[in-house]
Amino acid sequence: MMKFMSGNEAVAYAMKQIDPDVMGAFPITPSTDIPEVFAGYVANGEVNTEYVAVESEHSSMSVCIAAQAAGGRAVSATSSCGLALMHELLYVAASARLPISLACVNRALTGPININHDYSDSMGSRDAGWIQIYAENNQEAYDNFIQAMPIGEAPEVRLPVMTCMDGFITSHAVENIELLETGAVKAFVGEYRPEHYLLKKENPLAIGPYDISAYYMEHKVQGAEAMKAAKARILKVAAEFEKVSGRRYGLFEAYRMEDADTAVVLMGSSAGTGKAAVDQLRGQGVKAGLIKIRVFRPFPGEELAQALAQTKAVAVMDKSEGFSANGGPVFAETRSALYDLKNRPYMVNIVYGLGGRDIRVEDFERVFSRLADIAASGETGPVYVHMGHRSQENQE
Numbered sequence: 001m002m003k004f005m006s007g008n009e010a011v012a013y014a015m016k017q018i019d020p021d022v023m024g025a026f027p028i029t030p031s032t033d034i035p036e037v038f039a040g041y042v043a044n045g046e047v048n049t050e051y052v053a054v055e056s057e058h059s060s061m062s063v064c065i066a067a068q069a070a071g072g073r074a075v076s077a078t079s080s081c082g083l084a085l086m087h088e089l090l091y092v093a094a095s096a097r098l099p100i101s102l103a104c105v106n107r108a109l110t111g112p113i114n115i116n117h118d119y120s121d122s123m124g125s126r127d128a129g130w131i132q133i134y135a136e137n138n139q140e141a142y143d144n145f146i147q148a149m150p151i152g153e154a155p156e157v158r159l160p161v162m163t164c165m166d167g168f169i170t171s172h173a174v175e176n177i178e179l180l181e182t183g184a185v186k187a188f189v190g191e192y193r194p195e196h197y198l199l200k201k202e203n204p205l206a207i208g209p210y211d212i213s214a215y216y217m218e219h220k221v222q223g224a225e226a227m228k229a230a231k232a233r234i235l236k237v238a239a240e241f242e243k244v245s246g247r248r249y250g251l252f253e254a255y256r257m258e259d260a261d262t263a264v265v266l267m268g269s270s271a272g273t274g275k276a277a278v279d280q281l282r283g284q285g286v287k288a289g290l291i292k293i294r295v296f297r298p299f300p301g302e303e304l305a306q307a308l309a310q311t312k313a314v315a316v317m318d319k320s321e322g323f324s325a326n327g328g329p330v331f332a333e334t335r336s337a338l339y340d341l342k343n344r345p346y347m348v349n350i351v352y353g354l355g356g357r358d359i360r361v362e363d364f365e366r367v368f369s370r371l372a373d374i375a376a377s378g379e380t381g382p383v384y385v386h387m388g389h390r391s392q393e394n395q396e
Contacts, residue, residue: 001179007170008033010142011103016041017185021072024052024063030167031105034077057082061089068098069207071197080107083121093160094129099152100160107167108355116356117167119320131161132297134267138175141165150237156229166269231298251300253292260289262371266317267293277364301337311345312375319353327384346374352387
């Protein structure tokens with residue numbers, strides 16, 4: 001079934017088809033449409049969800065934690081400083097192994113005040129123990145949310161999942177989306193049947209107790225192992241999803257990488273513009289390629305290294321500033337992943353698009369032109385630069 005929908009509407013519709021037990025949500029731009037549309041489904045009796053209107057995002061995650069701990073299936077949505085306000089509780093959810101599903105509509109963090117898109121919110125939470133999956137477009141936003149629960153709820157994983165999409169670019173743009181039948185979605189997601197939960201009278205337990213030093217590290221190691229196990233689970237769920245939808249997903253998408261000499265690595269909606277640039281350059285005989293990271297946590301380090309092993313020069317493009325004085329978070333992860341390659345490509349980091357700054361096809365062409373020069377000369381020049389800002393220093 002095809003339907004004309006925004007990314008926010010698509011995610012809310014996926015939630016409707018899943019019919020979770022509880023939603024805890026507090027409105028914040030640009031994710032407000034998700035709880036607003038879903039609240040309409042609740043009010044109209046189209047779902048059986050208990051919708052809890054709270055006073056803050058901190059409280060909305062508290063509601064989700066309580067519901068999931070009690071044995072229910074909980075969802076939420078947020079953006080930017082809303083996610084930042086949840087920060088403490090993101091760790092609680094992950095460490096308590098509660099597979100909450102959160103739709104994060106990526107928006108820049110203040111300050112200065114900005115309501116437009118970059119990844120500073122979810123990147124600030126990248127080490128909280130949540131699986132993170134990013135969408136390029138509305139279709140992927142819908143598909144990713146449906147896959148989130150079978151991933152996070154698997155016994156070998158039991159971790160919360162954050163599905164991310166670009167604020168205003170994806171969340172508010174309207175596209176044709178191929179929706180699955182509700183029965184197919186329910187069958188795919190299945191019932192939530194946790195082994196242990198607060199309301200299980202046969203086996204009373206506490207969730208989130210004080211963990212002294214004799215036990216704390218063991219529990220953190222268990223979480224780390226669960227994140228490792230999530231990689232195989234993500235691929236298994238993707239394979240099952242392809243059977244019901246015809247759409248294929250992996251840890252990342254390798255676009256025209258078979259014989260690429262130069263490549264860019266990035267996430268989200270910018271990939272569409274980057275693919276257009278790759279196609280133009282291929283028409284001119286340039287062996288350009290692109291890798292769009294879909295899953296940032298767990299990071300697909302080994303797979304990414306294999307995909308980039310035969311390239312000569314790579315630009316990793318970060319849509320968030322890492323403030324490390326060494327580049328952004330995607331660059332740090334990608335560069336580390338390639339460290340053990342015997343023949344590593346030259347690699348540079350380009351921070352771009354902060355606070356919603358546009359990137360164009362010609363901008364990507366300039367990036368590939370620089371990569372061609374690096375591949376030919378062996379000289380990278382400045383490794384960590386910003387692109388698209390008014391200062392002429394360190395511009396690509």
